[in-house]
Structure formats: structure tokens, C-alpha cells
Amino acid sequence: MLDWGIIVHYFPFLLQGTVLTLKISVIALFFGFLFGLLAALLKLSPNLLLRQAGAFYVWIIRSTPLLVQLFLIYFGLPQVGIDLGPFMSGVLALAINTGAYNAETIRGGIISVPTGQMEAARSLGMGPTLAMRRIILPQAFRMAIPALGNNFVILIKDTSLVSTITLVELTLTAQRLIGSTYKPFEMYLMAAFLYAILTTTTSLLLGRLENRIAVERR
């Protein structure tokens, strides 16, 4: 039923597409993490204005579809004079989007650290920033890693949406090749397989990180 000749011939091209998917994922993951951390700290800030800024970011992103956000950045922004290339638009949309979800995950981690930890750190003479960095955040991330991993895996799969803004990543590579081969089953199977490799590897790496942290805990 499957045309193995097609699979053997075209697999290397799909691998090329996977390289771009991986590149987009890594950059968006990095900035998405930073955005998430920043927004989580904003939402926990004693300053009302900062708190509301953080809350607004999380609300507006989580209440609109990623595809619409992507189109706003790619097609919409040039109208007001901000012209980002397809790569920048794609990475930015993904980072902003996943950042909002990371924010809630990280915030959840931070508030799950008992308040006594902060009080103890402060009583030892640490300032609030130092106490947050040295005492609270390390414990918060330990809590947040499984849920953050979930966000990372979703992000990798969401990169398929940037196929709509001319980025020839894995999904668009498959789509374009279907145009000349008329073999959707083989092409999308290969794409699904490669996405599964990417997400499974990410999950395994995060699992190892979790184990390492658990060892430290003993």
C-alpha cells in the first residue's frame, strides 16, 4: 500500500525541512521561556501596574488563536511600518504565544514554594531579588519542569503553523512535495514520524533533567 520508493527518495528532503523546524523550535523555546519567566515575575510583582501588565499579556495571548497572532505579525504589522521577515515573524509569534503559557506554569511553580522559604532567605540578609534567584526560583523550576515540558512539546508541534507564512519547514516541505507526487499518505506519514522524533527526544531530555534534579533532592 505504501510506496517505499517515494519514501526512500524524499526522506532526505523532509529531513532538510526538519532542520528548519528544529531551529525555529529552539529559538522560540528560548525566548518563550524568557518571556514566560518575565511575565510570571510581573504577575507576582508588588507593583499593581506591573502586575496588570503581566496579566494583560497572558490574557490577550491565551484568548486568541496562535494562527491569528502569526498572521497579525506577518501580514498586519507591515501596514504600520514594522516589516519582519517570515523567519522573525514566525519565531516571534511562537515565542510570545508559548511565553504566555510558560508564565502561568512558572507562576504556579513559584507560588507553590512555601512562603517560609522567602522569609528564611530574607532573615539571612538576602535582598528580595537575590532570594528569588537563589532560593525561590530553583525550587519553583523543580516543580514546573513537567508542565514546562508539556509546553515545549506543544510548541514544537505548533511550529507547523509557520508553514502558512512561506517558511519551508517540515509541514510545508511535505505539502509542496505532495503537489508533484500526489502521495499525501507517504508524505504526511514521514512528517508525522519526524515530529514524533523531535517531541520524543525533547521529552526524554526533560525526563533526564527531572531525574538529575531528583537526585540532588535526596
Place this chain on the structure above:
Amino acid sequence: MKTLVLAGMLVLSMLVTALSASAESLKTIKAEGELSFALTGQYPPFNFVDEQNQVTGFDVEIGKEIARRIGVKGVPVTTAWDGIIGGLLANKYDLICGSMAITPQRLETLAFSTPYYRSGAQIFSHVDSDIGSVDDLKGKKVGVTLGTTYEEWVRNNIADADVRTYKGVPDMVLETANGRISAFVTDKIVGALAIKEKGAPLKLVGDLLYEERMGIAFNQGNPELKAAIDDALSAMQDDGTYLAISMKWLGIDVR
């Protein structure tokens, strides 16, 4: 902390190398040495992705030839048809050189070169279907590519047609073969080639619905760019380059 800073620097360097500029006027195109032109890559033999994963076809060779004659490198960009005008207006590429028909409606927002080929709209159905004319399509599922002149024509001319929109012709060929739609409307050459080269189980229904002239689109207010493209087109028609490209991909002279 150190590793985080290092990772950040790595990511930033990747971003800088990936930054791409866009161009609009002839001057900036020449300065950048690159002429980017958009097409779907889902429209064989005019533009498609070949066995080596390269974008190729009639439109691609015409676009590259124009670029060569302007003295720059031609770079094809594949994008969905329904977003192709939006991308041009947002200056994501310099031209649309992807079999776009010149219509009064499009001329309101875009500028076109002189026509670079002519063809026509044709209905295709499954070889075994009993559809024999336009009238048989009343109330049937008819496929069109979203945002094409074919879509508009079917909506305006086939009573009660259940119009199904797709991203490209290959999708509609597969859907017709599977029996999910009764017929689709596209360019006659495109459909005929799917039958001839790919053995698609299709037949032509009736005569041409209407004739179209295709042009190369760009943003308005660029008379220099228009002159450069028109000059290149007429020069390649005079010296036989156009005929060679046309014969190579289509087997006929589509001028």
C-alpha cells in the same frame, strides 16, 4: 547562569543570520542583487516542486529570466494563493510571478506587467462521472483554489453549487479521484497535464469557460519596475528564449 548567557548569544547569532530584508523599488532590487517572486508551488507545470525538492516550472523560469535580464538573481518564494496578494502588499517579495490572471478587481490594488501567457478556465471531473456540461454541476460539490478567478466564476455562474475551496490543484485532483467532489475548475493546461503526466483519472468537461491573460504582479507606483519587466518579457519573446521555456514546460506556445 553562564550557560544561559551562552545559549542566549548562540540564539541571537542564529537570529541575525536569518534576518532577511525585503525590497520594493527597482533601485532597491538592484542594490540587493535579488528579485524575489511569489508562487504557490502547487500549480504544475507552471510552478511546482520537483523530485529534487527544487521549485521549478514555466513561471519559475520566466521569473528567473526576467531577473537575469535585470541583472540580479531570481528567487522563487512559495506561499498559499489566498495569502499571495497580502504578502505582496506587505512587501514580503517583489513580484507575484505565479500565473495570476489580470482582472479589473486586482488592478485596483496591484500593478501588472504586459500579459506573459494566455490560457483559460476548464471544468474537470472524474473520468467515470456522468457530468457532461456546466449545467450538470448544479447543486454539486465543485472544487476551486481559494482566491482564484475560478472561485469567483463558479460562485457567480453555477446555480446552488456547493463550492469547496482548496489550497492548490493537486489537492483537488486527489479529492476528485477520491470522489469527495464532483468536479473542479482550474486552468486547462494545468488539468490536462495532471491527466497526461500523472495519470490522474480525470476528463475535460465542455469547452473553455472563459479565456484569461496572466500577468506578473507588483505593487503600484513602480513605473521603473514595470518598464524593466515589460522590456525583459518582450526581449525574451523576440530572441526565442520565451518560446524555448514555453515548449519545454507546456509543449505549446502559450503567448
